Amino acid sequence: MKQRIAVIGVGPSGITALKNLVDQGLEVVAFDRNSEVGGNWIYSDEESHSSVFETTHIISSKTLSQYADFTFDDFDPTVSDYPSHDELRNYFQAYANKFNLYQFIQFDTLVVHCELLDKGTWEVTIEKGGVRKAERFSQLVVCNGHHWKPRYPDYPGEFTGEFIHSHNFKKAAPFAGKRVLVIGGGNSACDVAVETSRVSAKTAISWRRGYRIVPKFFFGKPTDVVAEGTKWLPIKIRTLFSQILLRIMLGDNKLYGLRPITNNFGSLHPTINDELLHKIRHGKVKPRLDIKRFEGKKVIFEDGKEEEFDTIVACTGYWLSHPFFDKNLINYSDGPVPLWLKMFHPTISNLYFIGMFQPLGCIWPGAELQSKLMAQELGGKWKRPENIAALCQKEMADPHYKQINTPRHTITVDFHLFVKELKQHLPKNYLSKVSMAKRQEKELNHSQ
Ligand SMILES: Cc1cc2nc3c(=O)[nH]c(=O)nc-3n(C[C@H](O)[C@H](O)[C@H](O)COP(=O)(O)OP(=O)(O)OC[C@H]3O[C@@H](n4cnc5c(N)ncnc54)[C@H](O)[C@@H]3O)c2cc1C
Numbered sequence: 001m002k003q004r005i006a007v008i009g010v011g012p013s014g015i016t017a018l019k020n021l022v023d024q025g026l027e028v029v030a031f032d033r034n035s036e037v038g039g040n041w042i043y044s045d046e047e048s049h050s051s052v053f054e055t056t057h058i059i060s061s062k063t064l065s066q067y068a069d070f071t072f073d074d075f076d077p078t079v080s081d082y083p084s085h086d087e088l089r090n091y092f093q094a095y096a097n098k099f100n101l102y103q104f105i106q107f108d109t110l111v112v113h114c115e116l117l118d119k120g121t122w123e124v125t126i127e128k129g130g131v132r133k134a135e136r137f138s139q140l141v142v143c144n145g146h147h148w149k150p151r152y153p154d155y156p157g158e159f160t161g162e163f164i165h166s167h168n169f170k171k172a173a174p175f176a177g178k179r180v181l182v183i184g185g186g187n188s189a190c191d192v193a194v195e196t197s198r199v200s201a202k203t204a205i206s207w208r209r210g211y212r213i214v215p216k217f218f219f220g221k222p223t224d225v226v227a228e229g230t231k232w233l234p235i236k237i238r239t240l241f242s243q244i245l246l247r248i249m250l251g252d253n254k255l256y257g258l259r260p261i262t263n264n265f266g267s268l269h270p271t272i273n274d275e276l277l278h279k280i281r282h283g284k285v286k287p288r289l290d291i292k293r294f295e296g297k298k299v300i301f302e303d304g305k306e307e308e309f310d311t312i313v314a315c316t317g318y319w320l321s322h323p324f325f326d327k328n329l330i331n332y333s334d335g336p337v338p339l340w341l342k343m344f345h346p347t348i349s350n351l352y353f354i355g356m357f358q359p360l361g362c363i364w365p366g367a368e369l370q371s372k373l374m375a376q377e378l379g380g381k382w383k384r385p386e387n388i389a390a391l392c393q394k395e396m397a398d399p400h401y402k403q404i405n406t407p408r409h410t411i412t413v414d415f416h417l418f419v420k421e422l423k424q425h426l427p428k429n430y431l432s433k434v435s436m437a438k439r440q441e442k443e444l445n446h447s448q
Pocket residue numbers: 008009010011012013014031032033034038039040041049051052053056057058059060109110111112143144145146147148188324354355356361362363364
């Protein structure tokens with residue numbers, strides 16, 4: 001069939017996929033169940049796709065969290081080092097406006113099913129206003145995000161208080177005066193514990209292992225900016241450097257009553273938080289061990305400690321989920337994820353995943369480079385290697401970081417190495433600021 005490309009989702013990954021495909025003069029339609037651009041960064045009081053809460057600020061600094069084609073300086077140079085969800089939503093919407101993307105997006109449209117027909121065409125079933133219809137596409141680009149489907153923990157016994165997931169945590173106010181237990185040691189858990197501790201009667205945090213809590217600033221600079229200075233070093237040395245620096249700055253976890261650290265930096269997704277350790281040392285957040293079982297409102301911990309809580313917030317992460325695929329075609333929920341450069345499928349050559357990786361760093365600059373590579377291929381300017389299946393296996397066998405085997409650690413990349421790997425396949429002038437200016441000039445000439 002004639003080339004016609006479908007993009008699922010217009011969050012930070014989908015908009016850059018769309019922009020770069022349009023730049024190549026390709027016919028593209030993007031679908032999103034939301035009614036605006038921004039994905040996870042469209043905060044709402046109500047249950048929605050988004051998992052951010054009222055006070056969320058990013059954990060990667062703006063310097064390392066910008067599109068090369070549209071930087072924060074191009075958007076608003078006054079944005080803070082760690083922008084809020086609102087500032088980011090505005091940034092993503094400004095990107096979509098700047099590159100005239102809205103005309104290619106069908107909002108309030110849920111992609112229900114994607115089927116690969118015999119001749120390699122995709123049949124995409126969409127639903128809008130309760131009406132379903134199927135459309136055919138030559139290529140499918142998946143940008144549906146991977147932090148929206150809550151993964152719940154399971155413990156013996158029954159907890160009779162309120163039990164929610166961080167996906168449903170919107171603001172601290174409803175927890176005023178309550179006894180709150182937060183489960184997890186990731187970024188959601190630490191943010192939620194800090195926020196509830198401002199208003200709760202008591203906040204405790206339960207960890208099943210020891211985590212390093214990385215501050216947002218070192219020497220007055222954002223942590224990732226400082227770390228960037230060592231990006232030319234092998235990962236092993238960088239890891240050692242980070243461990244030593246953190247140890248000097250923060251001391252041992254036991255000083256805070258926290259579980260000891262037993263893993264190397266990078267073997268877990270990093271937790272970045274400036275306030276948790278402060279709250280612990282001010283008695284506002286109480287460290288707890290793993291949960292053994294529930295008895296009504298009582299929680300019994302690993303060390304036998306028993307304590308009552310009104311609310312538990314499980315900050316236990318998210319499933320990788322693609323509900324629009326038949327499970328026998330694509331199912332990455334239980335890992336592993338064999339995709340070369342986290343985007344090319346070993347056998348289905350007209351299927352791309354953009355932004356489905358977990359960097360030690362920010363997602364959208366990498367998604368932008370993935371998009372450029374995809375657009376180069378679909379624009380006929382780059383050819384993929386023939387041994388994709390072998391490359392997928394190699395990437396899985398030789399990950400950037402050897403991580404612990406828990407569900408969240410199946411798609412990790414090192415930000416700097418990943419960027420380097422993607423750039424190796426792109427032409428020198430991969431930035432499309434110039435081509436964009438030309439396109440706008442052409443459009444202007446047409447309209448005159
Ligand atoms: C609290 C929180 C903080 C975070 N902080 C950071 C950070 O500091 N730095 C960072 O890099 N990452 C962070 N992340 C990770 C986050 O996933 C990325 O920032 C980013 O949102 C990924 O963009 P995306 O476009 O891939 O996915 P999303 O932002 O999730 O967007 C996916 C889009 O696809 C649409 N969609 C999904 N399914 C369908 C369907 N079936 N049909 C139609 N449309 C569909 C959704 O409506 C949505 O608009 C954070 C995540 C959370 C939860």
